[in-house]
Amino acid sequence: MSEYVLRTRDISKKYGGAYAINNVSIEIKRGQIYGLIGLNGAGKTSFMRVVCGLVSPSSGELELFGQTGEKELQRGRRRIGQSIETPAIYPNLTAVQNLEIQRIISGVPDKNAITKTLEIVGLADTGNKKAKNFSLGMRQRLALAIALIPNPEFLILDEPANGLDPRGIIETRELLRRLARERGLTLLVSSHLLDELAQVATHYGIIDKGRLIKQLSADELALESRQHIRIITKDAAKAIALLKENFGVTDCQAVSANELWVREQIERTGEMNTLLVRHGIVVESIAVTEQKLEEYFLNLTGGMNT
Numbered sequence: 432m433s434e435y436v437l438r439t440r441d442i443s444k445k446y447g448g449a450y451a452i453n454n455v456s457i458e459i460k461r462g463q464i465y466g467l468i469g470l471n472g473a474g475k476t477s478f479m480r481v482v483c484g485l486v487s488p489s490s491g492e493l494e495l496f497g498q499t500g501e502k503e504l505q506r507g508r509r510r511i512g513q514s515i516e517t518p519a520i521y522p523n524l525t526a527v528q529n530l531e532i533q534r535i536i537s538g539v540p541d542k543n544a545i546t547k548t549l550e551i552v553g554l555a556d557t558g559n560k561k562a563k564n565f566s567l568g569m570r571q572r573l574a575l576a577i578a579l580i581p582n583p584e585f586l587i588l589d590e591p592a593n594g595l596d597p598r599g600i601i602e603t604r605e606l607l608r609r610l611a612r613e614r615g616l617t618l619l620v621s622s623h624l625l626d627e628l629a630q631v632a633t634h635y636g637i638i639d640k641g642r643l644i645k646q647l648s649a650d651e652l653a654l655e656s657r658q659h660i661r662i663i664t665k666d667a668a669k670a671i672a673l674l675k676e677n678f679g680v681t682d683c684q685a686v687s688a689n690e691l692w693v694r695e696q697i698e699r700t701g702e703m704n705t706l707l708v709r710h711g712i713v714v715e716s717i718a719v720t721e722q723k724l725e726e727y728f729l730n731l732t733g734g735m736n737t
């Protein structure tokens with residue numbers, strides 16, 4: 432059994448002349464919760480649609496559960512649950528009735544699957560309430576329950592927290608964690624907010640204008656966004672040279688012409704200030720700060736969310 436649930440190599444999808452995704456290579460191992468992060472229009476949905484076989488890629492290779500080839504991919508896709516396409520929720524039916532339809536469509540013999548699934552998504556007590564009277568959060572959870580009925584091994588969720596209030600977002604996070612823990616599911620979850628997936632994702636892929644610009648684990652992300660000294664000065668390049676020479680720092684980087692970050696020796700801020708000033712460098716500000724995840728993401732993608 433392959434340890435990889437999904438592997439893509441240089442997958443591209445073009446619409447007309449424009450790339451929706453451009454040479455994306457992603458690897459997701461069994462049991463991971465993989466957060467695919469990108470601004471609106473970055474290509475997240477297009478990537479997920481290709482993986483689920485809802486559209487064909489323009490080029491590149493796809494492997495599911497260690498298998499390639501059309502027939503094998505089709506078989507692999509039966510092991511995937513997804514919420515990319517708006518699922519058919521029948522508004523005049525209850526949660527149980529909606530799931531019963533899905534159970535029959537998916538050919539699941541076990542009738543208990545319905546109660547078990549409603550329990551896991553927290554909709555077990557909705558009784559005779561019809562889906563049309565559900566809140567947005569409840570509808571999202573019903574959509575998730577529909578995706579879970581065939582008992583998939585790999586769950587692909589497109590912006591599952593979209594439109595939810597903060598409580599709904601936290602509940603979704605807990606639910607995803609539970610699915611990974613209790614059902615051993617592998618998850619691919621997209622969001623345009625890194626903060627939203629923080630604490631739940633074990634791995635991240637950051638996508639920008641169709642390209643995967645960074646892939647890293649939660650531990651690596653924590654390391655990259657850890658505490659650092661942020662120095663604002665008109666001469667970042669000269670300041671870096673001085674700090675390297677006098678303090679022996681190596682993890683020191685100009686994030687713009689006027690700003691640099693030092694990720695070591697954060698207790699020596701005062702000494703660094705003295706050194707720079709002594710060499711005629713105007714230090715407008717020097718402080719220890721922690722980079723917010725959202726800020727880290729925007730720095731990478733170089734843009735504000737729209």
Ligand SMILES: Nc1ncnc2c1ncn2[C@@H]1O[C@H](COP(=O)(O)OP(=O)(O)OP(=O)(O)O)[C@@H](O)[C@H]1O
Binds near residue numbers: 470474475
């Ligand atoms: N069917 C299509 N025809 C033409 N262009 C498309 C189609 N689907 C997506 N695109 C384009 O591909 C690019 C990526 O879109 P995609 O929906 O994959 O991004 P996204 O990251 O999921 O964003 P959002 O969160 O806004 O859905 C966009 O420029 C979009 O306009």
